[in-house]
Amino acid sequence: MRGFGSYLNVDSVIHRLHPGVKLSALLILVSAILLFPSIYVVLLSSALFLLPYRLAHIPGAHGLKLLQRILPLLLIVFLIRLLLVPGAGEALWEFFFIRISRESLADSLLGTFRLLALVLLFALFARTTSQNELAYGIEALSRPLEKLKIPAGEFSLVMIIAFRFLPLTSIESERLIRAQSARGANFDAMRGGLFSRARAFLPVLIPLFVATLKRCETMATAIEARCYQGGAGRSRLIRYHLARRDLWALLLTVMYIGAGFFLVLYV
Amino acid sequence: MRPSHAIQPDIVVEELSHRYAEEGPCSIEEVSMKLYRGECIAVLGGTGSGKTTLLLHMAGLLFPQSGRVEVNRRVGLLFQRPEDQLFKPTVEEDVAFGPRMQGLQGDELNERVRYGCRVAGLDYRRFAGRSIHTLSGGEKRKVALAGVLAMKPEVLLLDEPTAGLDPMTRREFLRMIRELNGTGISIVLITHHIEVADALAQHFLVLHRGQVLFHGDKTSFYDNAPLLERLAIRPPFVRRLTRRLRSEGWDFSNLSDSSSEESLLETIRGQLQGPAGGRG
Ligand SMILES: Nc1ncnc2c1ncn2[C@@H]1O[C@H](COP(=O)(O)OP(=O)(O)OP(=O)(O)O)[C@@H](O)[C@H]1O
Ligand SMILES: [Mg+2]
Secondary structure, eight states: OOTOOOOOOOEEEEEEEEHHHHHHHHHHHHHHHHHHOHHHHHHHHHHHHHHHHHHHTOOOOHHHHHHHHHHHHHHHHHHHHHHHSSSOEEEEEETTEEEEEEOOOOOHHHHHHHHHHHHHHHHHHHHOOHHHHHHHHHHHHHHHHHTTTTHHHHOOOOOOOOHHHHHHHHHHHHHHHHHHHHHHOOOGGGOOHHHHHHHHHHHHHHHHHHHHHHHHHHHHHHHHTTTOOOOOTTTOOOOOOHHHHHHHHHHHHHHHHHHHHHHHOOO | OOTTTTSSSSSSEEEEESSSSSTSSSEEEEEEEOOTTOEEEEEEEETTSSSSHHHHHHTSSOOOSSSEEEOOOOEEEEESHHHHHHHBBBBBHHHHHHHHTTOOOOOHHHHHHHHHHHHHTTOHHHHHHOOOOGSSSHHHHHHHHHHHTTOOOSSEEESSSTTOOOOOHHHHHHHHHHHHHHOOOOEEOOOOOOHHHHHHHEEEEEEEEEEEEEEHHHHHHHHHHHHHHHHTTOOOOOHHHHHHHHHTTTOOOOOOOEEEEEHHHHHHHHHHSSOOOOOO
């Protein structure tokens, strides 16, 4: 139950940022990472994104564990891009369909570090933003849409529920595995390779689906029973206000974009 | 009295500790206990004291992080919440899951399913085809129990089995468990109700914040006034009366802490009519 999306319940400057600001910053930074075509910018970003980790009081061990877990993935992405996408320009090395050039090497590195930067960013966001804040952030950002008669309130409720459900399915499958092994089912294969794991998981899949649907229904009833109505006129327990730190965060994000452009254009 | 140590216990737990989170608190800490064949042991303790955690270890669903759990006979676990236990779409399929995993098929399997339902007090014909989701809370509990009994376990692990049952069903349930216990099935019973524990168990295990506060037989449990006070438990009326009369000098040497109301009455009557006129 650790994995991605694990909110770290501590108090820090980053945690206290306005959810709307945090979400905007996330969106801006993600687009920037995806759009800046420069390996230097992306590399620098990866390093830069580690700074807020300190500000957010995220233990170094967490960061290391995260890196450890994504390292294989990064390697795979790097190799796939390098070996399968034939490089333009002068070939450094050629073998059948594999064709590696300076350009393809740079491209693969760029893709890999992009992924690294994105993971760092999302993990930071997930560790410092609770589900409720996320929902609020989405709602805050989508409020302008209401003016266009788009039901942003309902949309954000759907988002909250979706985010709630990710961990639910994993809890639910744990429950099912426990229930089945209590009556003699064998899940030893779960500790095997990917394929045998998938096969061992099969008997859990259908009940998981049914149970999740059932949970959906129960949750909908529970939400209704507490008089939830999306959209206008709804109040909330916690009110968020913009503070000076929020302006700083936005300013830093904009400065980052500016610096990125500068690097791309002039370096 | 407990059997001699020459006999192999059904379950041995030795200095078992478990924490759910790496740096979290201990949910159970250095718990040791034994369950001998045919015994029924009641596990008491406050909310969150680690009872379920201990039971999950006995069922092999949690592995000892430190300490040892030895299980020598086939166990069947009734979960605290029946919703956690049931996963097939219909009653029949769910009850059949366990015996099918034991390799039974056809008539034999069917026989087992009927057996499980019957002992659990569930009308097979009425319920077999019902969808699990449409059952009431108490019905779900019965189905869960039927699914366990259909596997013919030799040790029953029951996690608050009487929660949410009406008085009639609960009484039938107690009778059924006692009968099973009488046939040599050992039982670990988690409960918050002293009446339930009193009716079934000969031994008591009390947990507090994951540690064993008490482990012993029923008499020494009722003798331990500070413990009872601490648990906010009052022994059932018959036990209190027996003790009280005994302390007043009545001769109840033929009564134990498992004797029924009837035998208490019988003894009182006998002593009142007896030559000494009752009091010694
Ligand atoms: N999956 C879990 N993850 C983290 N902590 C848990 C988990 N399950 C139980 N705990 C904690 O372990 C402790 C013991 O829990 P357990 O379920 O064994 O208590 P219990 O004695 O059965 O309580 P109850 O009478 O309420 O059923 C509790 O403090 C509980 O919060
Ligand atoms: Mg419990």
